[in-house]
Structures are given as structure tokens and as C-alpha cells.
Amino acid sequence: MRKSLYLIGWLIILAFFIAPLAYLTTLPSTSQIMDVLKNDNLLKSITNTFIVSLAVGVLCVLIGVPLAWLLTRTNLPGKNRFRSWFCLPYAIPPYVGAIGWIILANPNSGVLNTLLGLKLNIYSFTGLVWVETSFLFTFVLLTTLTALDRMDSSLEEAARLSGARAWHVFRDISLPLLRPAIFNGFALSFLATAASFGVPAMIGGPARLYLMTTQIYTYQRMGTTQGIQMAVGVSVLLMITTLVLLLVVQNTLGQQTSHLVSGKSTRPSLLPLKGATVPVCIGLILFLFLIFILPLLGLLLSALSAVQGSWSWHNLGFGNFARVLLDTEETMRAIMNSLILGLSASVACALFSFFMSYFITKTTWRGRTLASVMTSIPFSTPGSVLALALILAFSQGYFGIGPSLYNTLGLILIAYIIKYMSLSLKTLHDGYSQIHPSLEEAARISGAGFWATLRTIYLPLLKSSLVASAFFVFMPVMSELTMTILLTGPGLETIGTLIFWFVKNICGLGLGLQAFQVYDIT
Amino acid sequence: MELIPDLLKKNVQSLTMCQASPCKNDCKETYFLVLLRSMKKTILASVFVLLQLISCTKKSAEPTVWIYTSLYKDTVSDIQPQLEKEFPGVKFNFYQAGSEDVAAKVQAEDLAGKIQADILIFSDRFWFEGMTEQDKLLSYKPTNFDKVGTTFKQPNGAYTTVSFPITVLAYNSESIPEKDAPKTFKELTDSKWKGKISTGSPLASGTAFTSVAFLAKSYGWNYFKDLRKNDLIAEGGNSGVVRRLQSKERPIGIVLMENILRLSTSDPRIKYKVPEDGAIIQSNILAIVKKDGEHTLQKKITDWFFSAKGQAAMAKSFMYPSVPGNADPAGAPQFALILKTAPVWSDTFLKETMQSRDKIKDEFTKIIF
Numbered sequence: 001m002r003k004s005l006y007l008i009g010w011l012i013i014l015a016f017f018i019a020p021l022a023y024l025t026t027l028p029s030t031s032q033i034m035d036v037l038k039n040d041n042l043l044k045s046i047t048n049t050f051i052v053s054l055a056v057g058v059l060c061v062l063i064g065v066p067l068a069w070l071l072t073r074t075n076l077p078g079k080n081r082f083r084s085w086f087c088l089p090y091a092i093p094p095y096v097g098a099i100g101w102i103i104l105a106n107p108n109s110g111v112l113n114t115l116l117g118l119k120l121n122i123y124s125f126t127g128l129v130w131v132e133t134s135f136l137f138t139f140v141l142l143t144t145l146t147a148l149d150r151m152d153s154s155l156e157e158a159a160r161l162s163g164a165r166a167w168h169v170f171r172d173i174s175l176p177l178l179r180p181a182i183f184n185g186f187a188l189s190f191l192a193t194a195a196s197f198g199v200p201a202m203i204g205g206p207a208r209l210y211l212m213t214t215q216i217y218t219y220q221r222m223g224t225t226q227g228i229q230m231a232v233g234v235s236v237l238l239m240i241t242t243l244v245l246l247l248v249v250q251n252t253l254g255q256q257t258s259h260l261v262s263g264k265s266t267r268p269s270l271l272p273l274k275g276a277t278v279p280v281c282i283g284l285i286l287f288l289f290l291i292f293i294l295p296l297l298g299l300l301l302s303a304l305s306a307v308q309g310s311w312s313w314h315n316l317g318f319g320n321f322a323r324v325l326l327d328t329e330e331t332m333r334a335i336m337n338s339l340i341l342g343l344s345a346s347v348a349c350a351l352f353s354f355f356m357s358y359f360i361t362k363t364t365w366r367g368r369t370l371a372s373v374m375t376s377i378p379f380s381t382p383g384s385v386l387a388l389a390l391i392l393a394f395s396q397g398y399f400g401i402g403p404s405l406y407n408t409l410g411l412i413l414i415a416y417i418i419k420y421m422s423l424s425l426k427t428l429h430d431g432y433s434q435i436h437p438s439l440e441e442a443a444r445i446s447g448a449g450f451w452a453t454l455r456t457i458y459l460p461l462l463k464s465s466l467v468a469s470a471f472f473v474f475m476p477v478m479s480e481l482t483m484t485i486l487l488t489g490p491g492l493e494t495i496g497t498l499i500f501w502f503v504k505n506i507c508g509l510g511l512g513l514q515a516f517q518v519y520d521i522t
Numbered sequence: 523m524e525l526i527p528d529l530l531k532k533n534v535q536s537l538t539m540c541q542a543s544p545c546k547n548d549c550k551e552t553y554f555l556v557l558l559r560s561m562k563k564t565i566l567a568s569v570f571v572l573l574q575l576i577s578c579t580k581k582s583a584e585p586t587v588w589i590y591t592s593l594y595k596d597t598v599s600d601i602q603p604q605l606e607k608e609f610p611g612v613k614f615n616f617y618q619a620g621s622e623d624v625a626a627k628v629q630a631e632d633l634a635g636k637i638q639a640d641i642l643i644f645s646d647r648f649w650f651e652g653m654t655e656q657d658k659l660l661s662y663k664p665t666n667f668d669k670v671g672t673t674f675k676q677p678n679g680a681y682t683t684v685s686f687p688i689t690v691l692a693y694n695s696e697s698i699p700e701k702d703a704p705k706t707f708k709e710l711t712d713s714k715w716k717g718k719i720s721t722g723s724p725l726a727s728g729t730a731f732t733s734v735a736f737l738a739k740s741y742g743w744n745y746f747k748d749l750r751k752n753d754l755i756a757e758g759g760n761s762g763v764v765r766r767l768q769s770k771e772r773p774i775g776i777v778l779m780e781n782i783l784r785l786s787t788s789d790p791r792i793k794y795k796v797p798e799d800g801a802i803i804q805s806n807i808l809a810i811v812k813k814d815g816e817h818t819l820q821k822k823i824t825d826w827f828f829s830a831k832g833q834a835a836m837a838k839s840f841m842y843p844s845v846p847g848n849a850d851p852a853g854a855p856q857f858a859l860i861l862k863t864a865p866v867w868s869d870t871f872l873k874e875t876m877q878s879r880d881k882i883k884d885e886f887t888k889i890i891f
Contacts, residue, residue, distance in 0.1 A: 027633070041887050102771075108717065109770040205723065205757030208891045218725040218883060220626060228629055384626070391630040395638070406638070485623050486630075490615045 002450050006359045010367065012352070013374050016418055020393035021377060024385070025236050028229035036233040042215055046237075049194055049212040052128060052204075057190035059133045061182055064140025069170060070280065072148040073156075075270040077277065082284060083145070089292050090138040090472075093479045095198030098131050100295030102202065103302050111298060123207040131203055132193050134291035139192065140185030142468060143430055147181035148174070149464070150434045166271050180433065184426050187249045191242055191380045197482065212238050213382050220384055228388065235385045242380040246373050334493040337409060341494065342477045345416040346470035349424035352417075353469055357428035358458065362440065372425060379422035383482030390415050391486065407489035415483045420476060424469035431465030432458070585819060586613040590628060592621040592644035593806075597839040604835070608826060612819065620759065621646045621728045628811075632658065637811050640820050643827075645687060645806040646728035647867075651876055653809070654680040660810040660817055665825040666845045673867040674805055674844060681809035683844045684827050685836035688860060689733045689802040690779045692763075692794040697773035704774060706799040707737060711748035720755040720763050720772035724886050727759040729778060733802045734886055735875045736865045740799070746889045756890050767792050778804070780840035783853050796855055800863035806841060 036042060067086065071079050089097070104112045105120035105127070112118050121127065151174070159169045175182075197213045204211055212234060219231035273280055356375075360368045378386055393399055394414070395406040405411040435458065443453045481496035488497050591598065598616050605614050617627065621644040631637045637658070642650075653659050654676055663679035674683040691710075693703045698718075704710055710719055722730030737745060746754075755772055760781050766772035768789060779801070782794045808827055810820045826832050833843035840851045842860070850857055865871075875882070 039884070041884065041891075103769065106769075106771045108772065201726075201758065206755045210887070210891045214725075218887075220622075228626070228633070388626065388630045391627070392634045395631055395634040396636060400635075485619050486627055488619075489617060 002359075002363075003365075005355060006363075006365060009352070009356045009359065010371060013371055015398075016414065017375055017378055017421070019399070020389035021239075021381065021386070023393060023399075024232050024389040028233045032226070032229050033233040033236070036219075036230050036237075041210065042212075042234065045210045045212045045215045046241075048204075048209055049238075050241075052125070052132070052200075052209070052211065053190045053193040055125075055129045056132045056136060056193040057186045059129060060137040060140045060189040061186050063133065063137040064185060065144055065178070065182055067137075067284075068141050068144035068148055069174070070284070071145065073170075073174075073271055074273050074280075075277075076273060076280065076284075078281075082288075085288055085292075086141060087138060087471075089135050090142075091475050092135070092296075093198070093476065094132065094135040094196065095202060096299065096479075097135055097295045098199045098202045099302075100298040101127070101131050103298040104295065111301065122203060125207065125209060128200065128203045128207060128209060131199055132196065133189075134295075136189040136192050137291075139188040140182065142472075143181040143185035143188070143427070144178055146427070146430060146465060146468060147178050147434060150431075151177055181430055183249050184430060187246060188423070188426060190245070191376070194238065194242060195380045195382055197382060197384075216382050216385060220388075231385060235381055239377055239381060243373060243377065246376055247369075251369070331498065333491070334495050334498040337493060338478050338495040341409065341413055341416060342474045344413055345420065345477050346424075346473040348413075348417050349421050349473045350428075350466050350470045352421065353424040353428040354454075354459075354462070354466065357425060357432050358454065361429060361432035362437070372429060375425050376422040378418045379420070383419065383480070384486065386419060387415060387483040387486040390418075390483075407492070409492055412484060412487050412492065412494070415487055416473075416477045416480060419480075419483065420473045423472040427465050427469040427472060428462065431462045435461055584611055584613050586615060587641065587819060587823060588615045588617065588639045589641045589643065589823075590617045590624045590639040591642070592619065592624055594839060597835065600838060601832075601835050604831060605823065605826065609819070609823065621649075622726070625649050637813070639811050640813075641808065641810055641823060643684060643806065643808045644728075645804050647683075647732070647805040647807055647872070648876055648879060649728070650676070650681040650807045650809055651872065658812055660812040660820070662810055662817070662821055662824065664808075664821070664828045666828045669846055670828075670844045673869075681807045682828070683805040684808040684832070685806040685839075685841035685844055686857070687729065687778045687780050687804040687806060687841050688796075688864075689729060689776060689804060690782070690794045691797050692767055692775045692777050692782050692792060694767050694770055694773040694791055695793050696791045697770050700793065703793070703795060704797075705795060706797050707776070708741065708745075708799050710774070710776075711745060711752060713752065715774060716752045718772060719749070719752060719774045719776070720757070720766045721776035722759050722763055723756045725883055726757075729760065729804050730756070730776075731879075731883070732804055733776060735871075735882055736802050738882065738885075739871065740865060743885060743889060746886065750889055754890065756886075764792070779854060780851075783840040783851065786853055796860060796863075798863065800865050801860050803860065803864045803867065805867070806836075806844075 070076055071083050071086070076082065101122045102110075104110055105118075105122040107113065107119075107121045107123065110120060110122070113120055122131070155177070156169050156173050159173045160166075164172065194211075195213065197217065200209065200211045200214055201217070204214065216231045216234045216238070219227045219234060356371065359365060360372050381389075390411060391406070394411050395404060397404050405414070439457050439461075440453055443457050448456060479496050480494070484494050484496050488494070593601070595618060598618060602614055602616065606612070617624070617639070619627070624642070624644050625646060628637055628639055628642065631639070650659070659676075659680040661676075661678040661680050664682060667675065667679060667682060670682055674686075675681065691704055691707065695703075704712075704715065709715075721733070724731035724734040734746075755766065760778050763772075763775040763777040764781050764785070767775045767777070768791075777794075779794055779796075782792055785792050808824060810817055810824060827836075828845055830848060833845050833848040836843050837849055837851045840854070842850055842854070842857045846857075
């Protein structure tokens with residue numbers, strides 16, 4: 001029973017995650033790939049991608065880990081509220097934040113520069129890393145938070161009782177235990193940066209920072225078969241690089257050597273912040289303001305302005321919102337479609353991950369690690385390439401068999417599930433690996449079968465992981481555009497495509513949705 | 523169909539409700555059952571959705587025509603009812619996206635074995651030239667074909683320009699008074715415009731590519747080196763340029779005239795000039811995809827686009843009609859004047875650029891990035 005489920009899981013991975021992309025890679029010839037490799041621009045873009053992603057990844061850890069610790073291990077007032085606030089940035093697509101920052105801090109007319117006389121330049125390496133980090137640190141934060149929540153704090157207490165100071169406890173006890181979670185978070189933010197397109201295009205473009213995704217986009221935009229093949233060539237390169245990285249992380253630093261959850265229930269004793277409470281609170285609020293509220297304010301200013309670029313009170317109004325919400329019958333359909341897609345994708349991902357992660361973490365069957373790595377390939381593949389692969393695989397039935405899903409919500413749903421499964425799988429993977437096998441053994445000894453173990457042991461313990469995984473998938477799906485724009489058809493509007501068309505139709509329309517200018521090509 | 527969203531909603535509600543409530547031991551049982559049940563329902567529901575959607579697309583017996591286009595949505599909502607009236611019983615499906623997305627979609631469909639699109643309307647002439655070489659387009663000379671200028675169509679009728687967008691110089695009159703605004707593309711290299719200019723990226727936008735190709739031919743690559751010294755921003759498509767114009771981030775832009783005309787009521791601060799060294803004429807192309815069997819309907823629809831009605835729709839969308847004798851778009855200078863100064867789409871230019879597309883993009887990347 002268990003084995004056949006595992007096999008079904010593998011079949012799904014092979015058929016949906018691997019086959020379309022693998023087919024795509026057979027298209028370019030070796031000489032074409034060599035041509036791609038010899039290109040100077042590409043080498044530069046590889047270095048840039050690596051440096052930017054590394055910087056973002058490291059910065060995300062530096063922000064995410066201390067934050068997670070503050071939110072779980074201290075007596076900080078209003079911890080739960082802070083928690084949900086700090087997860088908010090994840091709910092907003094990074095390119096929207098990029099627009100906010102461009103409004104605030106572009107060197108010529110940035111609001112902060114003109115109003116406060118600052119000399120900020122968002123079009124720079126720092127700017128790019130900052131914007132990516134301010135959204136992606138949530139990956140590290142969420143993985144670390146979940147781990148800290150589950151961690152058996154008696155270990156920490158033992159250290160504290162033996163006289164260790166808070167910092168030593170963190171360094172010698174918590175940090176080693178958290179290592180897998182931190183590295184998974186790091187890998188996610190690294191990959192997300194390497195595969196991101198919107199922010200590098202909008203901020204990296206003017207800063208003249210040329211990344212691999214920009215290069216892929218260039219080739220793809222040539223519109224020729226050869227262009228597609230070159231794009232695939234670079235994508236394969238990107239995939240291989242990320243695969244190697246993932247495998248290394250998974251097999252070394254990300255390996256869970258100790259279990260955080262065992263049968264004994266614990267409640268962490270909280271470290272009193274004492275005199276530091278007020279400064280820490282203020283610091284956190286300031287930080288939140290800086291990473292989240294400030295760019296949103298920039299967007300709001302733009303959204304409320306009837307005339308872009310002239311910021312005055314009489315110019316503000318809700319006309320732009322009214323236009324979006326009232327002027328079209330399609331708005332409702334788009335919201336409905338996006339909700340259906342978002343809910344189905346997050347439920348499907350959570351379900352699949354719930355079973356697959358069990359096999360990956362709790363069995364010694366062959367090919368476990370490979371399965372988890374394979375599901376992350378689509379995540380590190382640029383959306384436009386993935387969409388092409390899916391069109392190739394599905395436009396005439398599945399490789400010529402069965403009914404065609406082309407121009408249906410079905411194919412868009414499949415695209416979302418494939419692209420974001422990795423997020424869900426990693427969350428559940430973390431969750432499972434923290435649970436001590438003694439719990440399952442206890443269930444087994446008491447006569448529980450596979451299903452009963454899942455139901456009585458893992459499901460209750462993994463509740464928060466399941467919810468987190470659904471959240472991880474739901475959010476990006478709601479505003480996805482890169483894949484959707486290629487897969488959409490009549491009546492298949494989503495929130496993403498709708499916004500895209502608004503921006504094309506009414507250029508002056510605010511809401512910061514000019515974000516989509518990247519895709520505007522006439 | 524109505525049922526499905528409700529079904530899904532209920533499932534998710536029950537899921538979240540149980541998660542939110544403090545689960546006691548007895549709750550765990552039901553929690554799992556709920557999950558199982560919701561799983562079953564979700565799968566059933568999604569299968570149902572898929573079946574519905576598939577059957578929706580398969581059921582229609584009426585002839586269906588797929589038009590893939592980069593025309594704006596308001597233009598399509600203007601054209602679609604007219605077409606439906608003209609061709610009763612025909613179902614018109616529009617796929618709208620940026621030129622490059624349309625091209626990519628068609629390319630992928632082609633690689634998969636069958637192009638679904640029947641008629642293509644978008645502005646990347648070089649792409650259509652390539653498709654002609656691969657014999658993917660139907661040779662057909664629509665009504666008024668002879669009236670369209672010889673340099674704006676494929677001689678055998680594999681593709682024909684249906685309208686002309688033009689690339690001009692735009693500026694924000696709040697930052698730069700009209701008398702000071704740049705008058706030529708050439709003078710943008712003047713150091714007084716340092717940090718003031720933006721344009722679309724030829725890597726991302728077909729019209730920006732055409733502009734770069736023409737400007738590089740007229741002024742050489744040194745022109746772009748000088749622009750680089752002036753800190754030119756080349757990024758995204760045309761509406762990115764407009765955004766930077768409006769926010770005064772870059773008060774001068776190389777952009778399509780139609781983008782500026784669309785703004786004439788909502789943001790009159792943004793103005794444009796037809797450069798004295800010639801606006802760049804873009805070609806918005808119409809072509810029929812070659813398929814098995816007759817193309818009678820596709821041909822008739824193509825004829826419509828070159829008729830007075832179709833051409834008027836193009837002018838309404840702020841592009842110049844390609845068939846002379848139709849009115850120019852409101853607020854635009856006469857097309858005859860544009861033609862006088864604009865660089866010519868000669869046969870040699872087309873062929874040379876076709877061959878050096880990658881080189882042009884590479885060279886541009888090296889200079890600007």
C-alpha cells in the first residue's frame with residue numbers, strides 16, 4: 001500500500017515535473033548550447049546571478065533567523081501580532097514592491113529624494129539586493145519559526161541551567177538544531193532570486209545588472225525556434241547550477257541529524273527582554289515600516305494620484321480604484337478564476353507533499369532525495385520557459401494522448417502546481433524531519449497501520465506545516481503572470497492578466513500596476 | 523458550473539475551521555475525515571471542472587476563428603462585435619498579449635505540431651519574415667493589397683501591414699518646456715540630456731528593436747555609446763517609458779506615438795514631437811496561418827481588416843491605417859508628412875537586419891549594459 005503510493009508519487013513527478021522540461025531540453029543541439037556558453041554576456045550574467053542570489057540568501061538568513069528567535073524565545077509583547085505582520089511581505093509579489101521602491105527612491109524624482117533631500121539610488125546592486133531581500137527573507141523566517149516552535153526546548157533549558165548565557169544557548173544549542181531549516185530557507189531564497197525576473201528586470205535593468213533570467217528572456221523574445229532553443233540552453237544551465245546547489249545543501253548542511261519533536265511535551269521558557277523590550281519593539285516596528293509599509297505607501301501615493309508624477313493633495317482620489325473595480329464585468333470572473341486556481345493549487349500541493357514528504361523523510365527507500373530535488377527543478381526554471389514546456393507537452397493532449405487541456409483552467413492549474421510544489425514540499429519536509437521516529441514506533445507498537453499512523457501522529461503534529469505550505473502556494477498563485485499570460489485563453493482571465501490589460505489600456509492607471517510594463521510589448 | 527466554487531469554498535472553510543479550533547483528541551479523527559473527504563471532493567470537483575472546460579471547447583459546432591494579437595483590449599472590444607455582426611454564426615476567440623508573448627505562444631504551438639491560431643495581428647515584422655521563410659503563412663492578397671505601400675508587405679502576400687504605429691520623441695512638458703524639447707534623435711547624445719532619457723529595451727520589445735536597428739544604421743553604434751554616456755535607461759516595453767515620463771524620472775522618452783495620444787485627456791503634460799530626422803515607422807502585420815483545407819473564412823476576415831471599417835478601427839486605436847485614403851488617427855500629424863522624413867524599410871535593410879538580429883541585440887547589450 002505504502003510502496004504503491006510512493007510509486008504513484010514518483011509517476012506524478014516524472015509525468016508532470018520532469019517529462020515536459022526534459023522534452024524541451026532535447027530540442028537544442030549541442031552546438032547551439034556551445035554557442036550559448038561562449039557568449040560573453042552570458043558569463044557576465046552567470047556571475048551576476050550568483051553574486052546577487054548569494055547576497056540575498058545571506059542577508060535573508062541574517063534578518064530571518066534573529067527575527068524568528070525574537071518571536072519565539074523572548075517575552076516580546078505582541079509576539080503573535082508581529083508574527084503575522086512579518087509574514088505579510090510574502091503576500092505581495094516582489095515586483096509590486098519594486099515599483100514601490102522605484103517611486104520612492106529613483107535617483108531623478110524619487111519621493112524620498114525630493115522630499116527629504118536623500119540621495120538614494122534604487123538602481124544599484126544594493127537596491128536590487130535590498131528589494132529582493134525585503135520580500136524573500138520570509139522564506140528563512142517561516143522555515144526557522146516552524147522549527148523553533150517545534151524544537152524541544154529542554155535542551156536549551158539544560159544549557160541555561162548549566163549557566164550558559166542567552167547568546168551561548170543560541171549559538172551552541174539552537175543554531176545547530178536549526179541548521180537544516182536555515183539552510184532550506186537559504187536555498188529557497190537563493191533559488192527564488194536566481195529564478196526571479198520581475199525585480200531584476202525593473203531594477204537590475206536600469207542599474208545595468210544583467211542576470212541569467214534576463215538573458216533567457218532575451219533569447220526567448222527573439223521569437224524564433226532558434227531563440228527558444230537558446231533560451232532552453234540557458235535555462236538548462238540555470239537548472240543544473242541550482243540542482244547542484246540543492247543536492248549539496250540537501251546532502252550536507254540541510255541534513256537533519258537530530259529530531260526536534262519527541263514524545264515529551266515541552267514549553268520553551270522565555271527569555272526576559274527586560275530593559276531591552278522597548279528598544280526591540282521600536283526596532284521591529286521600524287524595520288517592518290522600512291521593508292513593508294514604506295514601499296506600500298509609495299504605491300498608494302501612485303495609486304491615488306490622478307496624474308502620475310505630480311504629488312499633491314488635490315490630485316489624490318479614488319478614481320483609479322473605481323475604474324478598476326467598477327468599469328469591467330471581467331473583474332469578478334478574474335477574481336473567481338484566481339480563487340479557484342489558488343485554492344485548488346494549494347490544496348493539491350499540500351496533499352501531495354503530505355504523502356510524498358512522509359516517504360522522503362521516514363523511509364529509506366531508493367530515490368527519495370532525488371524525488372525532492374526533481375520537484376524543485378520547475379521552481380528554479382523561469383516561468384516563461386516552464387509555460388513553453390507545458391504548451392509543448394499538453395497542447396495536443398498529453399504528448400498526443402487523451403483530451404487536450406490547452407486553453408483550459410486545467411493547464412494553468414497544472415502549471416501552478418508544478419511551479420510551486422517545491423515550496424510546499426520543503427515546508428512539509430522540514431515538518432516531518434523534526435518529528436522523532438519514536439512517536440511513529442509507539443503508534444506501530446500499539447497496532448496502528450500506515451493510515452492510522454498518518455492520521456493520529458503526523459497529521460495533528462503537521463497541522464501548522466500544512467497550513468504554512470498552503471499559504472506558501474496560494475499567495476504567489478494569486479498574482480502569477482509570467483506563465484499565465486502564455487497559457488491564458490478566452491474566459492480564462494486571472495487577477496494577473498486582468499491587471500496586465502488594465503495597465504496596457506490605461507497607461508496612467510496607478511496602483512503601481514505599471515509593474516507589468518515589463519511584459520508590455522507592442 | 524456554479525456549484526464548483528461553492529464546493530471548493532466549503533471544503534476549505536471546513537479545513538480551516540478545524541485547524542483554528544483547539545483540537546482535542548476526538549477532533550483529530552474528524553479532522554482527518556474532513557481532509558479525506560475534502561480530498562475526494564476536490565479531486566472530483568477538479569475533474570469536473572476540467573471535463574466541463576474540455577467539453578466547452580469541444581462542443582461548439584460553429585466555425586471558430588482564433589485571432590492572436592497584440593492589439594489593445596479596447597480595440598478588440600471595438601472590433602469583435604463588428605466582426606460578429608459581419609460574420610454571423612462564427613465564433614471569434616481572441617488571445618491578447620504583448621507581441622513577443624504572441625510570437626512565443628505561436629512558436630510553442632508550432633513546435634508541438636499544430637498552430638491553433640488562424641489569424642495573427644502584431645508588430646514584429648522580422649518575426650513574420652522568418653515565418654514566411656519557413657512557409658508557415660498563407661499567401662493571400664486581401665482587398666486593397668495593391669494600395670498598401672510596396673515596402674510594407676510581403677510581395678506574395680504572406681503578410682501585409684494592417685496599420686502603422688510610429689516611434690517618436692516624447693517629453694514631460696512640466697519638466698521641459700516645449701521650445702527646449704529635443705527635436706531629433708541625433709541630439710539626444712548632447713550632454714544636456716544626461717540622465718533624462720529612457721527607451722524600451724530591444725531585448726524585450728519588438729518596436730524598440732526596430733528603432734535600435736534603424737538608429738544604428740543611420741548613426742552607427744557610436745551613437746549608442748554616446749547615449750550610454752548620457753546614462754540612457756533601456757528597459758521593458760513602451761508603457762515603462764511612459765511611466766518614467768509621467769513620474770519625471772526620465773522626462774524624455776523614445777516611445778510609440780499611440781501611447782502618448784492615449785494619454786491626451788488624462789495626462790496632457792506628456793507631449794511628443796515627430797523627430798526631424800524621421801519618426802520610425804513600425805509595421806503592425808496581419809497574416810493568415812497556413813493550415814490544411816480551405817481558408818475561405820480567414821480570407822474574408824482578412825479582407826474586412828483592410829476594408830474601410832477595419833482601417834477605421836485601426837485609426838481609432840491611434841495607429842495610421844495602411845490603406846491610403848482612410849482618415850489618420852485623431853490628433854496625429856498627416857501620415858504623408860511622416861513618410862517624407864522616416865527612414866525607409868528597404869529590401870536590403872530588411873534582409874540585413876534579419877540576418878544580424880542576434881548581433882544587434884548582442885552589440886546593444888555590450889554597449890548599454
